[in-house]
Amino acid sequence: MITFNFDSKIALVTGSSRGIGKAIAKALLEANCQVIGTYSRDEKSARLCRQDFEIYGNRFHLVKSDVSDREQAKALFAQAEAYFEKPISYLVNNAGILNQGDFLALTDEQWDNTFAVNLKGPFILSQELMKQTAHGAAIVNISSVGGQIGGNKAPDYAATKSALISLTRSIARLGADLNIRSNAVAPGWIATDIFDDDQLNALQQEASKAIPLKRMGTSEEVANAVLFLLSDTSSYITGHCINVNGGMYFG
Numbered sequence: 417m418i419t420f421n422f423d424s425k426i427a428l429v430t431g432s433s434r435g436i437g438k439a440i441a442k443a444l445l446e447a448n449c450q451v452i453g454t455y456s457r458d459e460k461s462a463r464l465c466r467q468d469f470e471i472y473g474n475r476f477h478l479v480k481s482d483v484s485d486r487e488q489a490k491a492l493f494a495q496a497e498a499y500f501e502k503p504i505s506y507l508v509n510n511a512g513i514l515n516q517g518d519f520l521a522l523t524d525e526q527w528d529n530t531f532a533v534n535l536k537g538p539f540i541l542s543q544e545l546m547k548q549t550a551h552g553a554a555i556v557n558i559s560s561v562g563g564q565i566g567g568n569k570a571p572d573y574a575a576t577k578s579a580l581i582s583l584t585r586s587i588a589r590l591g592a593d594l595n596i597r598s599n600a601v602a603p604g605w606i607a608t609d610i611f612d613d614d615q616l617n618a619l620q621q622e623a624s625k626a627i628p629l630k631r632m633g634t635s636e637e638v639a640n641a642v643l644f645l646l647s648d649t650s651s652y653i654t655g656h657c658i659n660v661n662g663g664m665y666f667g
């Protein structure tokens with residue numbers, strides 16, 4: 417088993433108050449990283465997260481900050497540097513929203529909001545990271561199998577996640593001179609609060625029949641791929657997308 421050691425460097429993990437982002441933050445903290453996490457609205461999850469991560473003391477700092485807002489994003493970098501007295505070395509663009517529904521009822525407002533959070537957020541934060549980085553950093557963007565195969569229940573979401581793979585590759589090219597690596601992880605169906613109970617039950621049943629590994633994935637399984645891509649173990653990998661999907665899509 418590979419054990420990672422991030423040498424007390426600083427990671428920014430967006431949307432780390434619950435679900436996949438929380439598992440990524442926890443795995444990084446266990447691997448000797450210091451983490452600044454974000455959320456935007458759900459105070460209950462934020463409170464629980466702060467409680468659960470009390471054991472990590474001041475190595476974890478959770479901030480209310482909307483990824484789609486340029487000024488809030490800029491402030492995050494300043495806050496991280498003031499809090500940890502070091503710049504951010506790792507960026508995980510994990511925050512994302514999914515609203516499933518009938519395509520014919522999909523509003524312009526929902527379309528714009530999904531793009532603002534899922535795509536503009538990673539753009540802003542990657543750009544801010546590049547502005548502050550003198551040499552060497554790693555970015556991982558959390559895409560989705562929906563971005564690879566399309567999605568009839570949330571085409572806005574699928575479009576953002578496909579574009580996020582493209583952004584990942586553009587940043588890989590743009591960041592290479594600064595030794596900034598940029599990769600993506602495309603999870604399949606992961607059991608988290610992004611789904612309501614009915615959706616989760618339906619996915620669990622379908623997974624046992626339709627997914628080669630016959631189950632939904634866990635947030636920890638996504639976190640394992642993220643840590644690999646952030647670490648020096650993947651030092652010659654950039655512009656890549658790792659599927660964590662139980663075999664539901666191989667491309």
Ligand SMILES: NC(=O)c1ccc[n+]([C@@H]2O[C@H](COP(=O)([O-])OP(=O)(O)OC[C@H]3O[C@@H](n4cnc5c(N)ncnc54)[C@H](OP(=O)(O)O)[C@@H]3O)[C@@H](O)[C@H]2O)c1
Nearest residue numbers: 431433435436455456457458482483511512560606608610
């Ligand atoms: N679960 C899956 O099956 C699956 C599959 C493929 C990809 N993904 C992707 O994985 C990522 C995490 O998903 P999840 O399942 O863990 O979702 P989740 O349980 O709903 O968690 C989403 C996190 O993002 C935060 N967030 C949402 N909007 C934000 C904003 N504007 N600014 C900052 N933070 C924001 C949420 O906090 P607040 O609510 O407080 O803002 C929460 O911490 C998403 O990008 C999702 O698209 C998930």
